Amino acid sequence: MEGEGEAGGEGDGGASIRRYDREDVVSRVLYQSELVAMVPLEEGLAEIELSELIKRDLLLAPTDTRSRQRLNEAIKSAKLPKLTSETVKLEAYGTKVLVAFGSHKHGTVVVPSDIAYPFRAGNQLAGEWAERFTWARVTSEGKPITNNVFVTTRRHHH
Numbered sequence: 001m002e003g004e005g006e007a008g009g010e011g012d013g014g015a016s017i018r019r020y021d022r023e024d025v026v027s028r029v030l031y032q033s034e035l036v037a038m039v040p041l042e043e044g045l046a047e048i049e050l051s052e053l054i055k056r057d058l059l060l061a062p063t064d065t066r067s068r069q070r071l072n073e074a075i076k077s078a079k080l081p082k083l084t085s086e087t088v089k090l091e092a093y094g095t096k097v098l099v100a101f102g103s104h105k106h107g108t109v110v111v112p113s114d115i116a117y118p119f120r121a122g123n124q125l126a127g128e129w130a131e132r133f134t135w136a137r138v139t140s141e142g143k144p145i146t147n148n149v150f151v152t153t154r155r156h157h158h
Contacts, residue, residue: 027152033112035071035138035145038102038119045136050078050145053138057089057107059098066147067112071138074145096125103129110138112147 037053039045054075060083061068075082089107092098099119102109109116116135118125138145 024154027150029148030151031149032146033114036113036116036135037138038109038133039136041134047137047139050140058087059090059101059107059109062091070147074140078140
């Protein structure tokens with residue numbers, strides 16, 4: 001369902017409440033994620049500025065995903081050059097596919113922090129390669145690129 005109206009300001013990762021054309025459905029922010037990039041540990045990065053990130057070979061979700069849309073919006077807002085097939089080396093819906101290519105240094109994976117979490121060292125989907133990489137926060141002019149994650153529920157009418 002598409003939201004009719006949204007509350008919230010630009011830069012807050014989206015609305016905090018979404019309103020639908022159905023009175024019995026409401027969405028609220030569950031939490032906020034940030035875009036992160038999988039980088040080799042030896043680079044020593046906790047953060048990577050968007051202007052530097054786009055100079056790398058990138059491994060990304062396709063353009064119809066919210067994380068890619070947020071990345072493209074941030075690039076446009078920062079007045080940086082659009083991503084091209086020269087820069088985007090692989091697009092895949094499966095994060096595991098992106099991470100597998102990233103772990104072999106075919107490019108830099110960029111995904112939301114909540115999606116990256118299981119691939120962090122010591123977590124469920126982390127392979128033996130995970131100890132050699134870290135997930136650096138992607139920033140634009142020093143600010144994280146965020147996205148609100150919603151929970152949608154129906155109101156119970158008694």
